[in-house]
Structures are given as C-alpha cells and as structure tokens.
Amino acid sequence: MEVQAVRWLSLFSLLYTAQCGEVTVAHSPSNLRFGSAGVLRATHLDDVLAASLGYTPESAPWNGLTITSPFNLPIAAVVVEVHGGGASVRQEGSTYSLKEDTTLDDVFQRMKAVMGYRAQRETLFKRIVVDDYLGEDTFHGSIPSSEVLSLNDEPDSTFLREMAALVDAAEKAGEMTTTNHGGQDIIFLQVNSLAPLVKTYGLESPKVKEAENILRKQLVQVTDMMRHIYNDRVLVATATVEQLEELSRSSRSILQSEDLNLEDYNLATQYTSDYPAIFNIVLWLSIILLLAVLATSVAMATMDPGRDSIIYRMTNPRMKKDN
Template identity: 30%
Template structure:
C-alpha cells in the first residue's frame, strides 16, 4: 500500500515539478546522471547516501550512484533559493525537483541523521536573508561583506528595498566564500553546510520574471554561488558535494502531499518557527519514513580502512602459501635413519641399554 502511495505521489509530482536540483560539484566517487525528477522529501536520503550513511528508503532515486564507498565526500554544501522555480544556472547537472516540504524540514532530517551517528560533525545552517546584524558572530566567524558600487548595477537599484536586501544577501555569500579558507578545516568527519537565500523572489515580484533586472539578479546570484562552491571545493580538495535547489514554500502551502506532514510557517524575521501538530502525529506509514530507525545502519569506515584491509589480506595470503610450502616440504622429506622423523615413526625403535 505504501509503495502505491509513493508511486502515485511521484507521478503527480513529476507533472507538477516546480523546483530544480543542481549538482554544482561532486567527486569521482559519487556520480549523478540522467534527468529523472525527484521529490524534495527524498533529498534527505540522497544527501545522507552521498555522505556514506544507509538510506531509510530503498533506492528513492536513480540519479545518484556511489562508485567508490571508500572515498566518499567529506562534506555536503546545500544552497537553497527560496520562492523561485529555477535560477537558470549555466553550471552543474540539472534535475527536476518536486517541492513537497519546506527546506527546514529537509535540513532538520539531514542534521538529525548525522547527529544520531556522530556528535562531532560540523553542522552549519545560515539564512543570509537575516542580514549581518541578525547573524552576528556566525558559525563561520565574523563576516565583513564589501560595499557595492551603485554604478556597477545596470538594472537593479539600491534605492529599492527589495533590490538592496537581495544585494546584501549576495555580499554575505561572497563574504562567507572569502572566510572559508581561514575557518573551515577538512577532516574525516562528514560536514554539512546549509545556506538559504530568500531575497530573489521579492526582486522578481517587483520587476517581473522576464525583466532585465531579474536577469541581472540571476546572473549576480549564480556568480556568488559559484564563488561559494569554488571556495568549498578548494578547501576539501574536490571531496565535497555542492548542491543547489529551489524551494517555493508559497506553493507548498496550497498543496497537500502524501509523503510529508502538513507544516505551518510563522513569519518572524524570515525564520520558520513552529510546525503543525500533524508533523508529530502523522500516520503509521509516514512515521516509518521520518522515525529514526536503529536497524540496518551502515558502519562508518575511516580513511585508514583500505590500508588495514590490504595489510590483513596480503598477510593472510602470504601466510597461507608459506604454511602450504612448509607442509609440502616436510611431506617430501627423506626420513633417514639419523632423522628424528625416522625415529618417531619406526615400528622398531632402538632403545639405549
């Protein structure tokens, strides 16, 4: 029954795909391919799989393949663009995304699953739309964005509140990208960095989706995202998955989803403060998706696992053939009368008088 529900929801969501997933960077051990759509509620499975954890749903999406389980990404960087369907990025691999839950639900599921297995992971979520005053001393250190020259803007204007707020978000993204080399350190623990941009939608509403100002805003956004992606890629030597996805929560409010519980948002400083009681009282079938499962969890292997495995493997092989050669040599040895083998095996053992 649950499988039928999933298939029905997926079929409806494929037709009404209202989002986009873009993989801006991925190491060779993780491969993304095809153009199959996926639900945002499945992203928690995809993100935890690429970090080396066992998914709670079996093969939720065919677009990702783990090619080397011993060289998995060391970090996941997720950039969420709220309120839009696409950012028209010229980079990365694009997949249709069916938005069926708000981004914070996805973030909480990913962070919770990592915390269940290890409490030493770096988990950072920043809403750049809160502004520098709200962020204060962020998890990435003190941020000092550069000012923008109004003359550098062709169609956007700092005199418009919507344009100014959007430009401030982009400058914060660039400031974060500049801060990464001095604050982020790669280690054997999988890290998650989550950034939320919400200022693009007001710009599009003000100027129009097809206006020159919107086109300029999209270009500036993609440039800032590329700076952020390149900074994380450099610090992790390419062993990082950088994913961007769009999320229009306004459409989600008017759409019922069979996979995800209903969620209500309270607008307070742009943050999602409380969730509907249905998120805690979902049906038994849905709880099997969200409820933490302690069975069939994969073991987290360290970077030294291949080395130790090869040591034991080749030592065992050499030891086996060495023992086999010794046994063959002893079996073919001539038991002379002066040999201890003759003395111990002769039926007429001589005794000293």
C-alpha cells in the same frame, strides 16, 4: 461548467508549479557521475548527499548518481537553497527537477539526526539563513553593481545586500571546517530575497532578469570558494524551491522532537573509533593462526616415516636400545 473546470485546472497547475523546483550540481569530484535521470524527490536528497559522502543510503538509490570509485570521495557537501518565487537561476552543471514533498530544512534536520548518529568522525552541520546577516551589517563583501536595481528601494536593497552577504556567509562557514583534522562538513545556505522581487515586479520584469544574472554570478563565486577551501573534494549544489509556505512541515517536527527514537531509522550499531583497528587485528591474526595450523597439519600428514624421523623412532614399538 467549463469555466469552473478551467479554474480548477489553473489552481491545480499553480499548486503543482509551486511545489516543483530544480537542483543543479555545480561541482562534484570526478568519481561522482551525475547523469540523466528523472525527477529527484526532496525526501531523497539527503540520501543522495549521504551517498556522495560515502554513506550507505537508507532508501532505494536515485539513478542519477553513479559512484565510479570509493576512494577520494567528497569531504564536504554544500547546498545553496534559493527561494526563487518561480525565477530560474540555472547554472552550468547537471540540473534535475526537484519534487518538493518536504522542505530543505527537513532534509538538513534529517541529515543531522541520521548522519550525526552514524558518523565515525567529527562532522560539522551548519545551516545559515543569509538574510540573518543583514540586520547587523556584519558582512564585508562588496555589493554587486546593478543597472536597474536600486539600493534605495525595497525589495531591491535587501536582495543586493543579501547577495554580498551570501559570499561572506560561505566564507565564514568554510573557516569553521573540520576537514583539517579528518572531519567532514555539511553546509546549507538559504537565500530568501529573490522571491519578493518576483512577487513585486513579476517574472519577466527587467529587475528580476538582472537579479537572476547577479545571483548566478554570486553562486559561481561561492562554488569557486568552496572548491578552493576543500581542494575540489566538495559537492556543491543549488536547489531552487518554489514551495508554498502553507505546506506541512510535520517531518521536521518529528525530527526535532525530544522523543526522537533513532531505532525507527533501522540504523546499524554504533561503534567506537577503535573498532576498525581491533577488527583488523583479530581478523589477520585469526587468518595467520589458521594458515599455521593448516601448514603444520599438511606437513605432518605427508611426512615420510622411512626417513627415521623423531616421530617414527619414538612411536616404533620395536625401538632398539643401545647396550
């Protein structure tokens, strides 16, 4: 009985670990403050990113994010999704546990559906699976040097080439930016090659340890590149996921359905780009006319009839006539 209980406990612990990752905010503008907070649910990650870009979140706000000023908010959000297989790639920055109650693909699809509908300016939604670049060898980034990983062995070779392609993919995504003419960018980069290394060699192996260090350095390059492209007005985060492949992806299926009903999201009415100008014209014209009527009414009410005003003379029943 005790042995069976231990087995069930071990299985539960494995599943719990497999569904828990972490999120590190590597860079954010000074008016976004990421403080101490509890676990961040993956289903709330889209709200955190949307709030960082100036949108009103749909769910209760996560208490880890404080917006100190509504001015000069980020014009781009970049998320690097790392399938770590249990490895840690924690960078410098604010790090939070990530409860994986959905996939990051679902997060991206939801942001694309909801923010794409609400956005009043051009928005770039770009999701890149980095290892898609490997088959054609289209990347031109330099392959990181390594002491224990070998380009002649797998999965070492795939990992090293993907690390080179990561920086190249980030650069190409930045070249597609819409921010030069008032737009905003949302970019997701997915890295898959670390998990096979962990599965092949184990978490404590020298190869995995070196792979973690290489990935950290590449992530620093990506962060610096994005800061340069967007003049520091960018939110850069790394999400390490440990999610099992068998987890349900029903939410993504709903978002990708042809029968998607955006009314289910309780979204506000969509307006054209002329709405702010028209609203301001009507508002201030109404205020000016109201003040003009008020000033005229006060002036007439306080007028002294003893000063022989035109109104007094025309309304006097005993008005004198010149003979």
